Amino acid sequence: MRLFRDQAIAHGIALILITHDLGVVAQVCDKILVMYAGNLVEYGDVETIFKEPKHPYTKALLACIPVMGMEKGSLSAIEGNVPNALNFPSGCRYHTRCPNVTPLCKELAPQLIGIDDGAKVACHNY
Numbered sequence: 001m002r003l004f005r006d007q008a009i010a011h012g013i014a015l016i017l018i019t020h021d022l023g024v025v026a027q028v029c030d031k032i033l034v035m036y037a038g039n040l041v042e043y044g045d046v047e048t049i050f051k052e053p054k055h056p057y058t059k060a061l062l063a064c065i066p067v068m069g070m071e072k073g074s075l076s077a078i079e080g081n082v083p084n085a086l087n088f089p090s091g092c093r094y095h096t097r098c099p100n101v102t103p104l105c106k107e108l109a110p111q112l113i114g115i116d117d118g119a120k121v122a123c124h125n126y
Helices: 002-011 022-028 046-051 056-063 103-107
Strands: 031-036 039-045
Touching: 002 022, 022 046, 031 046, 031 056, 039 046, 039 056
Parallel strands: none
Antiparallel strands: 031 039
16 A cells, blocks of 8 residues: 555655555555545545545444454444435435434435535535
8 A cells, every 4th residue: 555655746646545444544545535426525625524524424334443452342333324326315424324314314315515724524513
């Protein structure tokens, strides 16, 4: 992974990395774009998002990362199932799994809004 980063810097080019491995993202990327069911839910620099995630899905993803010394069987999992791509739920696509769901989430898809330092989040709670 260091090779990718070094080459991008050496040649002054951008690298787009599509992965579910947040460990790789932390090592290689400057910015992160988190998507759920085809929708952008959070965007910002890697350090900020890893330290202070805003969207409930981003928080859930980060809670699924194993940590050295973690007790066996204590790894988090995101409750529920990914929605069927042929029949997404109305409103926010994450609302069926979200611990912070409100009635508005079930009716209206949230818009991506700017928050701090260029970061963006698509959540009715912001």
